[in-house]
Amino acid sequence: MIAPGLHQGGEAAAEMPGRPHRLAALVLKESRQVLRDPSSILIAFVLPLVLLFLFGFGVSLDASRIRLGIVVESPGPAVRDLAESFRGSRHFDAAMGHDRRVFEEALALGRLRGIVVLPAALDEGRAGRGQPEIQVIVDGSDPNTASFVQNYVRGAVAAWAAQRAAYTDARPPALTVEQRFWFNPELSSRNFLVPGSIAIVTTLVGTLLTSLVVAREWERGTMEAMMATPVTAAELLVGKMLPYFALGLGSMTLCVVLAVFLFGVPFRGSVLALYLLSAAFLMPALGQGLLISAVTKNQFLASQLALMSGFLPAFLLSGFLFEIGSMPAPIRWITAVVPARYLVPCLQTVFLAGDHWPLFLRNIAAMLVAGAVLFGLAARSTRKRVA
């Protein structure tokens, strides 16, 4: 039963130096919850696995086995030779025909990605009547694939011409395309998709998971119970942040291990750089998650906002899938406020090229600034009030 001394009880408790105790208790509580909550494990470890497998195996930006229709109008030796080189290439799955009309329907239906018309002039070209024109017809409704097909066909023709020139002793080919690939000589998109996807995964843990767990506390009324205790708003914020910071780094580590040992992505930089970069990125990611949940206080809204403002920009505007340099200027400016756009190039560099500190430090600074702004906003909206 309640002993005497009741009336001083409250005052005495307030004078006690409780701060480190309180923070430690909050961190301990949060860690226990993470370990027990299947949805945390799901978002922090299973979802990253799925994404990594998706980008490692499922999605490839390389055009392999493009289905082409090759129209051979008059089968001279050069034309036949070029047609054979298409058929022999591992990039193409080529069908032959004598009239483009044979392939038109298949192109319209999407069964073919393109039609290549090899003109008779290719053989006559030896007579020196100007440059032979190879016509490439592609499905413009899918511009991405269309430009892939175009580039690949151009590359294949150039390779063929060079090869042919080498042993027919003819003139250098009229069409020369110079392409050189650095750092990713196999031109495997996996090698830059997998490092980039680590930024996506870290966004998931930092922003989505954090916003969900804080919103859940509001929904279940536990946040209200916490707020009526002597704990401070800063302690609540830091007590949430620390465990998910650790979880974010853990989930990043898992991705790196898989990337290197399962997908064989080269790792040419240093582990130190990798962790510094990830830690810097977790600041804006966590800040954003805490801000979202402080504002919405609702799991459904929080998840929507986290996906819209965190996940999608990290996906589309970070240089992960689409190169920022080739975006229209206004979109390029928008990417400046997407924290992931500072991480993705660094990750690709640290994996494929090695440590490049000037780039890293510049981007770390940018991420820390974004983190400071987001944390400031989150701290401002996290008051010990329910409305």
Place this chain on the structure above:
Amino acid sequence: MSAPSAAGPAELVRLAGVTRRFGDGPPALDAVSGTIEAGAITGIVGPDGAGKTTLIRLMAGLLLPDVGTVEVLGHDARTGQAGIHAGIGYMPQRFGLYEDLSVQENLDLHASLRGVPTADRAEVFARLLALTDLGRFTDRMAGKLSGGMKQKLGLACALMGRPRLLLLDEPSVGVDPISRRELWRMVGDLARQGIGIVWSTAYLDEAEACDRVLVLDGGRLLFAGDPEGLTARVADRVFRLSGFEGRRRAVLGRALAHPGIVDGVVQGDAIRLVVRDRSVLPAVIADAGPGTAALPARPRFEDAFVDMLGGGPGAGSALAEASRFLPRDDARPVIDARGLTRRFGDFTAVDDVTFEIPRGQIFGLLGPNGAGKSTTFRMLCGLLKPSGGDARIAGYDLRRQSAAARSRIGYMAQKFSLYDDLTVAQNLDFFAGVYGLTGDHRRRRIELVSGIFDLGPRARHPARDLPLGVKQRLALACAVMHEPEVLFLDEPTSGVDPITRREFWAHINALVEKGVTVLVTTHFMDEAEYCDRIALIYRGRAIALGSPEDLRRSAAGPDLPDPTMEDAFIALVEASGRREAA
């Protein structure tokens, strides 16, 4: 830390002209003033939406007033939040526990947050675990505790820092009557040791047991003082009329038509009336028919509450007047449940429940949350397949002829399950469509129910924005549109103010007089009095079946000559426990 100065030694909270709004609507609290004293239980009483939670949050320093001042333990809420939080214990609605932490882990967390020194913890935990009787469950996850145990754990957490003021927001919601009584006893002990307790509730019988009450309605303070002070206003004006076996609903209807009657409800075999003054009584008795006797009754808080609000809604139901009479010549029961059983995995939610309901009766399923009422109910309206047993509605087997059975049912779901985004008119139209009403008939029925329930003026309002009472009327309108023979009402008056509740029961009573059969679930013990017969559901089994009078009588004893429904419930649960143990 400054000692409390402005407030007197016994005054823990002082509210002065406190107004708080959310958004554009009417204020959640409107110019409320009052005090909370140490060593007493202060009830904050009112229906849902009255402003109880807002008031408690203001006292917990979690909200600031727009106008006025809130002073808690000598600290102003605007500037002294830290001081307030150091001295209060607060249990929010639904207890604020971490369900994925164990009992001990929840206690540890609160001990750290409240700065209980490590050296003292063993003693503090032992004391709180003994108080709440949770010592055997320290390793159990809080989410796996029963409602009553969660409530006690929430209380233990709130008591951690030896608070001087304990704020409990609707602590008895979702808790069975036995646990509710235990909590009441514990809190009484704490008050005697000098702690100030604030207990908010929508149950008026709880208000009666408080030392002081603040009565709220629509954000305004209606009354502050001791509950006896409020009930005194109806002293000598409350009577119990009996002696008209089987006609009580008709008698009540006629009595309410008298202008001198302030309020009236069915109470078991009798009716309970609050009169404006005694002079109207002879006329009412004469009207009730021969054999009627009137005895003075002890006034209750609810009588006074309704009197203060200007009296009940009066007699009559336009709904019933517009309904056809259902023939009573069919001797078969309208609802017939035999050995109903429902298992979820290895958990038996409903275990071998049997009852039958004749035409034109109100049958109540009474029990705490989680006892199996809703599961039984949902099997009977065809929403859930029984694992065993049979159910028939109007002679139709729910398994084989479920469409025919269901077309005879009107169903009003818990929390009124309306489409929040649709307007009132769209909701009515939708439900008319669902029940297969078409063309002219559909239009006429919609017009009729809109008129009866006075929904016309709000036809274009989204259901979301309606006050709770109007939502309830709309839900009832949707459920009766197709003139069902059987009405299923799941917790129909939960959280609704007493006036609206009476209006609701006036409609139901009148429909029953016309031959409609009603099955109702409720955890309001006094609401059970409206029923002709009750099944007490506890832990999945029907532990008692009979009229409210029968059940109360079975619990009567030398030390409890006139038990309430809740007394009866507790006695019957304990008896069934003894039978199981034997």
